[in-house]
Amino acid sequence: MGMGVNLLSANTHNIIMAMTGSGLFTPEGPAIYHYDSRTKEGRLLLAELIARPRLSLTYPPAINWSLHATSINKFPGQNDTFSGAVRKDIFTFSELKRKAGNYTVCQGDLCCHLDYQMSNKSKDEVYVLGAFDGLHGSTIKYHWQICTLLKCKSTDLDTCGQPVETAQTKFDMFSLSGTFSTSYVFPEVLYSGVQLAPGEFEVLRDGRLRSKHSTSKPLITATLFGRRYEKDPPHPLRPSP
Structure with missing residues (x-):
């Protein structure tokens, strides 16, 4: 919702360094995200995003x-x-x-x-x-x-x-x-x-x-x-x- 672009946020999962999550975000909200501060397990996040969100009819002003x-x-x-x-x-x-x-x-x-x-x-x-x-x-x-x-x-x-x-x-x-x-x-x-x-x-x-x-x-x-x-x-x- 800020810049009006898709944002891919990738982190190494390292709870000791407070690196606890990642996500795929769009101008309309999160497509998928994961937060885990208790285990050391990683997770691969997959989602389908609009390639050019600025061309979408729902693109925010x-x-x-x-x-x-x-x-x-x-x-x-x-x-x-x-x-x-x-x-x-x-x-x-x-x-x-x-x-x-x-x-x-x-x-x-x-x-x-x-x-x-x-x-x-x-x-x-x-x-x-x-x-x-x-x-x-x-x-x-x-x-x-x-x-x-x-x-x-x-x-x-x-x-x-x-x-x-x-x-x-x-x-x-x-x-x-x-x-x-x-x-x-x-x-x-x-x-x-x-x-x-x-x-x-x-x-x-x-x-x-x-x-x-x-x-x-x-x-x-x-x-x-x-x-x-x-x-x-x-x-x-x-x-x-």
């Missing part, structure tokens, strides 16, 4: 990913941000302290806006809104802009950003947007059990990632991944053979 987020003011009164690491990237987080409301979190050029209502906030679960605008990676670096609503591993805010696989809190609604500096943005919604949620959310033409109805299962994360290709540093020189 272009999205202005920053339109909504740049048209509204920052939601007021959230100065209590803190930092946390997601796979070594330092995010700026703000805890969702109420059952419903709206929040803004900014980092660098990126401001992320969230409007939400939880249906059954669990007392032992903490959710945060996070923003990241910077380089990801060690040897080879990529520039990401990320807005994420995510569940923390525990009620200790120091655990926010650590891997989570299960949740109990459902949402009546959520709407996530950001002031992205790129048109290459990829949405992702994950439910408890690390399950995708095709058909349960939509992306509006003004860049809002929005639930169509109450989440059918508890929510782990809803995220917008933006790629600023033009800000990637030069690829490190490979040694000559």
